[in-house]
Amino acid sequence: MYYEIEIISIVILSLLGLIVGSFSNVCIYRIPRNESIVFPASHCPKCRKRIKPIDNIPLLSYIMLKGRCRNCKSKISIQYPIVELLTGLIYLIVYLIYGLSIQTLVYIILSSALIIIAFIDLNQQIIPDVISLPGIVIGFIISFFVPYISFVDSILGIAVGGGIILIIGLVGSVIFKKEAMGGGDVKLAAMIGAFLGWRYIIISLFLGFFVGALAGIILIMSKIKKKRRRYSFWTIYYLRFVHHPFMGRENYFLVPRVLKICKKERPD
Ligand SMILES: [Zn+2]
Numbered sequence: 001m002y003y004e005i006e007i008i009s010i011v012i013l014s015l016l017g018l019i020v021g022s023f024s025n026v027c028i029y030r031i032p033r034n035e036s037i038v039f040p041a042s043h044c045p046k047c048r049k050r051i052k053p054i055d056n057i058p059l060l061s062y063i064m065l066k067g068r069c070r071n072c073k074s075k076i077s078i079q080y081p082i083v084e085l086l087t088g089l090i091y092l093i094v095y096l097i098y099g100l101s102i103q104t105l106v107y108i109i110l111s112s113a114l115i116i117i118a119f120i121d122l123n124q125q126i127i128p129d130v131i132s133l134p135g136i137v138i139g140f141i142i143s144f145f146v147p148y149i150s151f152v153d154s155i156l157g158i159a160v161g162g163g164i165i166l167i168i169g170l171v172g173s174v175i176f177k178k179e180a181m182g183g184g185d186v187k188l189a190a191m192i193g194a195f196l197g198w199r200y201i202i203i204s205l206f207l208g209f210f211v212g213a214l215a216g217i218i219l220i221m222s223k224i225k226k227k228r229r230r231y232s233f234w235t236i237y238y239l240r241f242v243h244h245p246f247m248g249r250e251n252y253f254l255v256p257r258v259l260k261i262c263k264k265e266r267p268d
Contacts, residue, residue: 003264009100010092013108017091018058020112021084028083028119031128047072058084079119087115096258102146110139110195117188127184132191139194153197161193161201162186 023037029045030037042051049071055061062081069076090111098104113131121127136158143154165186193201 003261005100006261010095013095013104014088014092017088017108018084020091020108021087021115022056022058022080024087024112024116024119025080025083027116028079028123031116031130032120032124032126044069044071044074046074058088083115083119087112090115096261103148106142106146106195110192114192121184127182127188129184129187132184132187135191136187136194139191143194149195149197153199154194156198157193157196157201158190159193160198161205162190164202164205165189 026042027037029035040050042056043049044051046069049069052070055065055070059081062076065076067076067078068074091108094104094107094111098107113135117127117131140151140154140158143149143151165188169182169186189201189205192204196204
């Protein structure tokens, strides 16, 4: 019975991820433009024609329409299926790590917020306050109701996360004589800190910088054209946001859990 529940849960969570990913695309497009995320219904940004439900199925519609608008045939950005697939994949991974638990629920919400922020930042170079500021409050409130993080840990996470980026930004602006880290980065780190607590935000930021620096070095050494290199760098750099929900200690037991599911044993 556990096996069946696992398989059904995996399918449901992945599908939910694809659907939320589709909605995330709307947020990524509309939030920086100060448009409502609910109204009007999805439309083609070129010809403004309303998108029919049949053409709005995550992943499938993009493939069936061969990446073009049904009406005006203008190209649909590859970013749409990428965001959907990425969200679906991350929901699946979060489930495989945390199972049917409150942690899965909290971390899929955090993951989605981070994916939306990462892509808005990638496109517009801004981190929207409308996500990060409520995120800080929500992360803090959640800490009162869940067993895996205390409100003290959450508030320390806000202070440590925001504080580290603030200090790096100040030192950076003195050394490089220009803004190294914006206020958006400070609020984002505070938000992630609210969800993860002070220990994991330190590890997380450290890993983030390490991954960013490594990606930078590899790209500089590679033969990719300069403009493309810059874009690739920022993509990798911002995708680091997405790994934050995996910072819990249970991470490393992902593989045994998957093995147990495959062997039809009850995962812990
Ligand atoms: Zn169109």
